[in-house]
Amino acid sequence: MAQYMDVHHGMKGITREQLEEAHKAGLAVEGDEGVHFERAWADPDSGVVYCLSEAPSADAVKRIHERTGHPADEIHPVPLSIW
């Protein structure tokens, strides 16, 4: 398992409810791919959303986001982190 940060663009105007709904949609199916979405952050003004996950691969993250209708524009493994 590794950590991934993925980025979605074009989400201008996203609301707290929409972010929560998208996150819940991911949680509902993430187990099929061994993914877990841990955190998400959104900037409604610029339309960027960041999701932090633990997953077996970037492709697994990609497939879960696609299944929920929220394809990611970038998915980066982040093997280095400071907590």
Next chain:
Amino acid sequence: MAQYMDVHHGMKGITREQLEEAHKAGLAVEGDEGVHFERAWADPDSGVVYCLSEAPSADAVKRIHERTGHPADEIHPVPLSIW
């Protein structure tokens, strides 16, 4: 105070030690601007680094990063988050 996610590009090959050193450099001076760097994640392969902070403004984050020699390429307020 608000949360910000900033992004650095061009950090290919960054090591754990370099990430920790950069984070510590920020912690050493962040108080001057009322900023606190909470987390950082790095992908040495693509050279992208994400920093999560609490700060009074994006400009405050910008100035701290500049002072430590690590100017950010993007700084986004992230008023929406899921923890």
